[in-house]
Amino acid sequence: MMPRMAGLVAQSLCKAYPTRSGTLSILRDCSLTLDAGRSAAILGPSGSGKSTLLNIFGTLEPPDGGTLTIDGDNPFALPAAELSDFRNRRVGFIFQEHHLLPQCSALENVLIPTLAKPTGPDLEGRARDLLKRAGLSHRLDHLPGELSGGERQRVAVARALIYSPALLLADEPTGNLDRSSAADIADLLLGLQREENACLIVVTHSTELARRFDRRFELNEGRLAPAA
Ligand code: ADP
Ligand code: MG
Numbered sequence: 001m002m003p004r005m006a007g008l009v010a011q012s013l014c015k016a017y018p019t020r021s022g023t024l025s026i027l028r029d030c031s032l033t034l035d036a037g038r039s040a041a042i043l044g045p046s047g048s049g050k051s052t053l054l055n056i057f058g059t060l061e062p063p064d065g066g067t068l069t070i071d072g073d074n075p076f077a078l079p080a081a082e083l084s085d086f087r088n089r090r091v092g093f094i095f096q097e098h099h100l101l102p103q104c105s106a107l108e109n110v111l112i113p114t115l116a117k118p119t120g121p122d123l124e125g126r127a128r129d130l131l132k133r134a135g136l137s138h139r140l141d142h143l144p145g146e147l148s149g150g151e152r153q154r155v156a157v158a159r160a161l162i163y164s165p166a167l168l169l170a171d172e173p174t175g176n177l178d179r180s181s182a183a184d185i186a187d188l189l190l191g192l193q194r195e196e197n198a199c200l201i202v203v204t205h206s207t208e209l210a211r212r213f214d215r216r217f218e219l220n221e222g223r224l225a226p227a228a
Contacts, residue, residue: 006072007036007199008057008167013066015052026052027063028222034215036071036166039193039200041210043227044219050203051171053219057201058169059087071166088113092160092198094170094189098152100144100159106131106151107140110159123162130158133195134188150181157188161196168193170202174209186212 015027026049034040044050055061056068059075068076075086100109110127120126131140134154144152153173160168170189174182186209193200202213210216210227218227 006069007034007038008201009033009067009069010057011067013053013056013063013068015049015056015061015064025222027056027224030066030219030222030224032217032224034199034201036199037194037197038215039190039202039213040215040217041213042201042203042217042219042224043205043207043210048219049222050219053224054169054171054201054203057167058091058093059083085117088116089163090166092163092165092168094153094156094160094168094173096172096175098144098156100152100155102144105141105143106136106147106155109144109155110162112159113162120163127158127162130161130192131155133192134158148181149177150184153177153181153185154188157185157192161192161198164196165198168196168198168200170200172203172205174204174206182206182209 010030010032013027013030016023016025030053042050042053056063062076067074070090075083078086101112107127110131111123114123128140131137134157136151136154139147139151147155173189174185177185189200189202190212204210216227217224
């Protein structure tokens with residue numbers, strides 16, 4: 001695996017939403033630098049803007065101000081068509097809901113990001129390998145409805161990694177799981193992140209989970225600060 005130097009560099013990100021009762025300022029001057037191969041947890045009260053921040057990191061939403069570089073590149077400088085390609089290949093997302101396609105098998109779901117424009121050798125082999133590392137070799141042909149909640153989330157983790165993204169983002173990935181499945185998903189995320197030398201940023205309510213990450217931050221009143 002080639003070493004990656006720059007992971008994620010976010011500088012002075014700002015975001016506000018216009019509402020009927022005026023402008024709602026969500027993020028004020030949020031900065032975060034994370035080296036390649038490192039992990040961070042973001043804590044903060046409900047409604048503090050954690051998902052908004054993660055969506056900006058993942059290029060799903062542009063900031064109103066500030067800059068973002070991922071793996072040395074500024075995604076928001078790209079034309080729209082290239083931005084979606086960048087997002088598809090360089091960023092992996094895991095949400096609280098697994099968002100698997102119900103009519104597709106576990107293996108097919110992991111390959112979904114590759115359907116638009118498949119590139120790279122043996123993507124199916126990569127998908128099988130990721131599912132194996134996620135402990136699901138015996139579930140390749142199962143539909144999401146035939147899997148447990150924890151297994152579905154494992155498939156979602158494998159899908160996020162199909163293109164070896166520089167940045168792996170997870171928004172409350174264990175929020176719907178029992179304690180034991182949640183710990184398993186955390187093990188899997190942190191294990192694969194290290195093996196793949198990706199940056200991992202996870203939003204969580206669990207201080208127990210957050211303790212397992214290299215760094216912890218708290219978002220409060222629009223500001224991101226190091227947390228204990
Ligand atoms: P968290 O993930 O920390 O719970 P969010 O990032 O989802 O918080 O939302 C932060 C705040 O921004 C909330 O008060 C929410 O209502 C508001 N918000 C999110 N998206 C929009 C939007 N598109 N338009 C207006 N307000 C929004
Ligand atoms: Mg949220």
